[in-house]
Amino acid sequence: MDILTEVLASMRTGRPVSVRTTGRVPFGLRLPPVAGAGFHVVLSGTCWLVPLEDAAHLSPLPLGPGDVVFLRDGRGHILADHPDTPSQVEQASQFSPGSPLGTVTVGGVGAPTNLLCGNYHLDQARPHPLVRQLPEIIHLPASPLRHPELAAAVQLLRTELEQPRPGSAGIVPALIDSLLLYILRAWLEERPAAQAKGWAAALGDTAVAPALAAIHEKPAFQWTVAGLATRAGLSRAAFARRFSELVGEPPMTYLTRWRMTTAARLLRESDAPLSEVAARTGYGSEYAFAKAFKREYGQAPGGYRREVHTV
Template sequence: MDILSDTIAAIRTGSPSSGLFIRHAPWGRRYPVVPGAGFHVVLQGSCWVVPPRAEPIALGVGDVLFMPRGADHDLIDSPTSPVTETAYPGEPREIAGPGVRTALLCGAYELGRRRSHPLLNELPEFIHVPARPGRDPALRGAVDLLAAEVAEPRAGSDAAIPAILDTLLLFVLRAWFDEQARDRAGGWAGAFADPSVAAALRAMHDDPAHAWTVPELSAAVGVSRATLARRFTATIGEPPLSYLTRWRLLTAARLLGETDAPLATIAARVGYTSEFAFAKAFKREYGVPPGQYRRGAEAPSTVAV
C-alpha cells in the first residue's frame, strides 16, 4: 500500500457507518464528540456547521465536511435556528415539516483511541472540501456512489457501502493534502510532495523490520544524509529514525489488536531483535506492556451518524 493507505489501515478499527438524514427547516442537530472521525455531505439544500470554538462554516450542495477527531459541533439550517435534537443511534432518518428540505449524508469511522499518527494529528478539527466544478472528480464520484447505495439499498449494498466509505475517507484526505500542496504548505502535504522524503517514508513502511540507518536511507533515495535529515524533519516534524520507531510501534499495536501472533513474532516483524527490547520500547510509547495492551484492545464502539 501507499503511505496514506498504510497509515489509515494502521489506525482504523471496526467498520465505518453512514446514514441519510432529511430535515425540513427550521432544524438544528447537535453532534457530540465521537471516538473516531466523522463526516457530513450535503446532498440537497444547505446548512451551517457551528463549532464550539470557531466561526460557523456554510455548507452547500456537494460540500464535504470531515472531522478527523470526531469534534463536537452543531448543524443548523440557518444561523437563527435553534438546536432541537441530538444525534443518537436509531433516531428517525426523516422528520417532515413545511420548510425547505435538506438531505445530509452523515458517517463515522472508528479509529484506535490509543493509536495515533502525526499524519492525522496535524489535521485541523474541521476540513471543509467545497464542491467545485472540475475539482476532485474522484471524491465526487465516491459521494455519488455512496448516496445512491444509502438512498436505495440493493443486493450487495451491505458489502458495497463500507468499501465506498473507506474510499471516501482516502479521497477526502487526498483532496486536503493536494490543496495544501498547491498552497505550498509544509507538514505531511510537503512530505508527499518531496520525492526524497516520500521515498524514505515508503522504504520504512515497506520494511519496518529492516535495520535502517540514515546513510542507508539517503543512499536509497538519492540525496545526501544532511539533505534527507533536514527535509524529513522539516516536513514530518521529527528525524527519520524517530519516525521509524513510531511507525514500528504503531504497526505492533495494530498487530496486537488484530492478530493472535506471539509477542516474539510481532517484535521480529517490526524490527526488534528481542522480545524484551520490544516490550520496553512499546511500554515507553503506550504506557503499558504489549500483553496488557492486547488484553485491553479497543472494542468497536457505537457511533451515532
C-alpha cells in the same frame, strides 16, 4: 508503498458508523463529540455547520449539495438550517433490518436537507503526525472538475441510498470506507507544491517520500540515517535536516514510531505470538520489544492485546 493508506489503516479501530439524516426547516441538530473523526456528505438541500461554544475560533460554515466535510477530531457541533436556529440534542437513530446505516429525522415541515453523517473510528490517543497536521475542519465544496473521484463517490452514495437495490447493503459501507481516502487525497492535492508544508509536502518530496516508503514497507529492517540518505540521494546531514523539517521529527524517531504503530496494529488484528510481532517490527528479542512497547504505550504488549480485545 501507499503511505496514506497504511497510516489510516494503522489508526483504524473499527468500521465507520453512519446515519442518513433528514432535517426539515426549521431544524437544528446538536451532535456530541465522537471518538474518532467525523464526516458529513450533503446529498441534497442546504444547511450550516455551526461550531459549539468551545470552538469560538471557528466560523459557521454554509454547506450545499455535494459538499463534504471532515472533522479531524470528531468535535461536537450543530447542523442547522440557519446559524440562529435553536438546536436539540441528537436523537436516537433508527436501524431497519438489513440496512447498512441508521436514519434520523428532525425539524419542522419545511424544505428537506438530506445528509450522510457519521464517524470513522480512529485512535485519537496516538494520532499519526499526518492526521495531526490536518486542519480541524476540511471543507470540500462540490466540484466535479477539481475532485472527480470524490464527486463520483458522493454520487454513487446518493444513488445507493435513494434507490436501494440488491447489493446496496455491501456497497454503501465500502463506499463510506473509501470516502475517507478520497477526502484526504483531495485535500492533499489541493496544496500547491510551492505552499505545501509538513506531510502534505513530504508525500511528494523526491528525497523524503522514498525514505518514508522504505520505512513503511520494511519496518523490521535495520535502517540507518546513512542508508536512508543513500536512497534519497542526499548527504546524511542534508537528508536528516530535510526529513525532520517535513515530517516533524528525525528519521530514527519516526522509524521507532512506525515500528510501535505496526506492533499495536498486529496486536489488535492478529494472534501472532509476541516473538513474531517483535521480529516483524525490528526487535531481536521479546524483552527488547516489550520494553520499547511499554515505553510508548504505557503497558506491556500482552496487556495491550487483552485490553483492546475486551473493548
